[in-house]
Amino acid sequence: MKIKSPLSTAVAIGSGLIVLLTYLINVDEINAVRETLLGWVVIASAAALLVGLINLITVHVNKIRQGKKPLYSFVLVISAVVTFSLTLVLGPGHFIPQGIFQYVQIPVETSLMAVLAVTLTYASARLLSRRPNLFSVIFILTLLLTLLGTAPFFNIEIPFISSILQPFLSKVLAGAGARGLLIGVGLGTVATGIRILIGADRPFSR
Amino acid sequence: MINFDILLFLTLFVVCILVLSLLKNNSKEDNLRDIPAFYRLKGAIELSVEDGSRIHVAIGRSGITSPQGAAAMIGLSMLKRVGNIASESDEPPIATMGDGTIMVLAQDTIRNNYADLGLSSSYSNDLGRMAGITPFSYAAGTMSLIFDEDVSTNLLAGSFGPESALITSAGERSQTLTIAGTDNIPGQAVLFATAHEPLIGEELYAGGAYLGAGPVHVASLHAQDILRWIIVGLLVVGAVSGIISGLTS
Numbered sequence: 001m002k003i004k005s006p007l008s009t010a011v012a013i014g015s016g017l018i019v020l021l022t023y024l025i026n027v028d029e030i031n032a033v034r035e036t037l038l039g040w041v042v043i044a045s046a047a048a049l050l051v052g053l054i055n056l057i058t059v060h061v062n063k064i065r066q067g068k069k070p071l072y073s074f075v076l077v078i079s080a081v082v083t084f085s086l087t088l089v090l091g092p093g094h095f096i097p098q099g100i101f102q103y104v105q106i107p108v109e110t111s112l113m114a115v116l117a118v119t120l121t122y123a124s125a126r127l128l129s130r131r132p133n134l135f136s137v138i139f140i141l142t143l144l145l146t147l148l149g150t151a152p153f154f155n156i157e158i159p160f161i162s163s164i165l166q167p168f169l170s171k172v173l174a175g176a177g178a179r180g181l182l183i184g185v186g187l188g189t190v191a192t193g194i195r196i197l198i199g200a201d202r203p204f205s206r
Numbered sequence: 207m208i209n210f211d212i213l214l215f216l217t218l219f220v221v222c223i224l225v226l227s228l229l230k231n232n233s234k235e236d237n238l239r240d241i242p243a244f245y246r247l248k249g250a251i252e253l254s255v256e257d258g259s260r261i262h263v264a265i266g267r268s269g270i271t272s273p274q275g276a277a278a279m280i281g282l283s284m285l286k287r288v289g290n291i292a293s294e295s296d297e298p299p300i301a302t303m304g305d306g307t308i309m310v311l312a313q314d315t316i317r318n319n320y321a322d323l324g325l326s327s328s329y330s331n332d333l334g335r336m337a338g339i340t341p342f343s344y345a346a347g348t349m350s351l352i353f354d355e356d357v358s359t360n361l362l363a364g365s366f367g368p369e370s371a372l373i374t375s376a377g378e379r380s381q382t383l384t385i386a387g388t389d390n391i392p393g394q395a396v397l398f399a400t401a402h403e404p405l406i407g408e409e410l411y412a413g414g415a416y417l418g419a420g421p422v423h424v425a426s427l428h429a430q431d432i433l434r435w436i437i438v439g440l441l442v443v444g445a446v447s448g449i450i451s452g453l454t455s
Binding site: 020024025026032038040041044045047048049050051052053055056058059062069072075087105108109112113115116119120122123124127130135139178180181182183184185188189190191192193194195196198200201203204205206 | 207208209212213216219220223224227239269270271272276277279280282283285305306307309310311312314315318321322331332334335336337338339340342343345346347350354368369371372374375378390391394396398399400402406407408410411412414419420422423426427429430433434437
């Protein structure tokens with residue numbers, strides 16, 4: 001048990017350094033090692049997905065046993081087992097798994113997207129009462145002007161907003177803001193990677 | 207052929223982190239700017255221990271191999287810190303995610319928290335849950351957890367798209383505090399409007415430093431600031447030189 005933690009950290013750092021090296025030096029032998037490592041990772045990820053599915057089913061079986069909204073959990077477990085079994089036996093290209101995906105999964109997710117539109121409208125309307133500050137006012141004003149400029153208002157285009165203000169807001173101000181945020185996110189991502197590579201950040205090990 | 211610009215950037219970053227973490231070891235001051243979300247999170251953790259409610263850490267749906275994996279690693283760091291503080295609560299923290307590899311790592315994180323506190327026998331794999339694989343199935347799975355598991359605070363720290371509005375609306379309806387950050391730009395706009403305390407831009411990556419994850423977290427935050435100013439300087443110099451060359455040609 002004592003060797004587990006340093007070993008997993010050493011594997012994480014070693015693999016990370018090899019993959020990083022291929023971005024710095026273009027040598028065929030190192031690239032081949034990277035491809036092999038990534039192939040292993042893909043297999044491990046697929047196995048982890050299966051473990052995740054088992055976890056999902058186990059959690060809901062426990063819920064059925066404890067009587068916590070058992071009907072929803074029962075439907076989930078049956079659906080998961082039937083879909084998994086059919087796909088395993090018939091293959092993902094067969095019309096039955098394809099039909100489950102096309103006629104069940106996609107419509108259900110599309111309906112959630114419709115709920116999302118309502119949720120976002122409601123949240124935007126409540127923003128000023130929940131967080132009344134300058135940034136909320138700017139957010140709501142930008143949202144309204146962008147909507148007015150993008151979608152015709154009673155089928156009438158508003159000249160200044162559609163032709164000048166909306167493109168300026170979305171392309172210049174929003175574009176510049178998004179790039180600024182992306183620089184911050186990029187730096188944060190690199191910093192996280194470096195902390196893992198120097199062994200300073202390993203939340204999953206003791 | 208060596209890629210010198212990436213090598214120079216990474217070397218500069220590593221040197222900054224190492225030097226600043228050495229300086230940090232000799233100083234008691236963290237010199238961090240105020241981010242209200244983290245103060246509210248600390249208060250919420252203490253409150254959850256007192257009133258026996260649960261903290262839910264949503265790590266999102268990114269995998270470990272994608273560029274969004276860094277956001278998931280931040281989610282794991284925050285889960286570890288939250289778990290260290292709140293594991294003695296009657297209802298220990300619970301984590302949800304949408305990827306198998308992150309689920310395994312989150313379960314390891316929670317298990318180690320329990321082992322550190324000498325509570326290994328109380329650990330259950332149900333505390334790290336795969337809520338769904340696709341964005342909307344993940345949101346749907348997480349929503350039901352918020353309603354069913356006596357959650358008092360939702361910490362969304364990972365990679366989330368616009369579907370995160372469904373999770374924050376579940377938090378709103380169950381009258382729980384929602385603190386949320388993502389690396390996804392449309393997701394950040396949605397969280398700004400829907401979360402009680404949104405984490406914008408790089409604020410998500412500052413989580414470890416603000417929750418006391420160690421001097422290297424604080425040092426890397428200061429290193430990010432230094433490199434950000436260098437990048438801003440280079441952008442300004444590039445823009446000005448572009449304007450000047452345009453005017454002279």
